[in-house]
Amino acid sequence: AQSVSQHNHHVILSEAASLELGCNYSYGGTVNLFWYVQYPGQHLQLLLKYFSGDPLVKGIKGFEAEFIKSKFSFNLRKPSVQWSDTAEYFCAAPARQLTFGSGTQLTVLP
Amino acid sequence: EADIYQTPRYLVIGTGKKITLECSQTMGHDKMYWYQQDPGMELHLIHYSYGVNSTEKGDLSSESTVSRIRTEHFPLTLESARPSHTSQYLCASSYRVSPLHFGNGTRLTVT
Numbered sequence: 001a002q003s004v005s006q007h008n009h010h011v012i013l014s015e016a017a018s019l020e021l022g023c024n025y026s027y028g029g030t031v032n033l034f035w036y037v038q039y040p041g042q043h044l045q046l047l048l049k050y051f052s053g054d055p056l057v058k059g060i061k062g063f064e065a066e067f068i069k070s071k072f073s074f075n076l077r078k079p080s081v082q083w084s085d086t087a088e089y090f091c092a093a094p095a096r097q098l099t100f101g102s103g104t105q106l107t108v109l110p
Numbered sequence: 111e112a113d114i115y116q117t118p119r120y121l122v123i124g125t126g127k128k129i130t131l132e133c134s135q136t137m138g139h140d141k142m143y144w145y146q147q148d149p150g151m152e153l154h155l156i157h158y159s160y161g162v163n164s165t166e167k168g169d170l171s172s173e174s175t176v177s178r179i180r181t182e183h184f185p186l187t188l189e190s191a192r193p194s195h196t197s198q199y200l201c202a203s204s205y206r207v208s209p210l211h212f213g214n215g216t217r218l219t220v221t
Contacts, residue, residue, distance in 0.1 A: 034152050038204075044210060088209040100212065
C-alpha cells in the first residue's frame, strides 16, 4: 500500500532561519505530490503541487519543493521563514486513494 | 487517537437519486469540513462548519448541502446526483487551532 512519511513532527525555528521539511512516499505508479498548510484555526490550503516536468516546484508564500524520484522524496523548503509561517504542514500523495503524511508542526519564534 | 467516521466507504448510485454522506466524530471537535478530491488531484474545500448551526460554503462551488445540528455529526447531501458528482469526499474535523483529523473518505460513483 502506498504511504507518505513525514519524519519531522515538530520543528521550531527562529525568524529568518531556513526551513526544510522532509517527505518520503512509497508509490510505484504515476506520482502526484502536494504540500498543504493548515494555519491555526483554519482549513487546509494548498501550498504547491507536482504533477510532472520540472522537479523543482515553486508555491505560494515563498515555499518550494523538490521532487527527487531516486530518493522517493518531496521535501518542502523556504529560505527564510517568518513568524506567520507557524502552521501545520502536510505532505500528500493522492493517487487512487488519498494518502496524507502525519503532518509537521512548524513553530517560528519571533 | 482520532475518531472520525465516514459512511459509506464506497457508493455507486444512479443519476437523479438523493444521497447523504455521513460523517461523525467522537472527539467533541467544534470545526468540521468536507473536501472533494478527484483521483490524483488536490483537495478542494466544499463546506465547513465552525460549530452547531453554523455552515459555510468553501472554495469550490458545490451543489451539495450540509447541516450541523449536533456537534458530532456533519452530513453532506446531494438532492439529485449526477455523473459530474463522481469523486471522493473527505470529512475532517479539528478543535480550535489543532490540526485536522481526516476520515477515510467516501468514494462516490454516479452512473
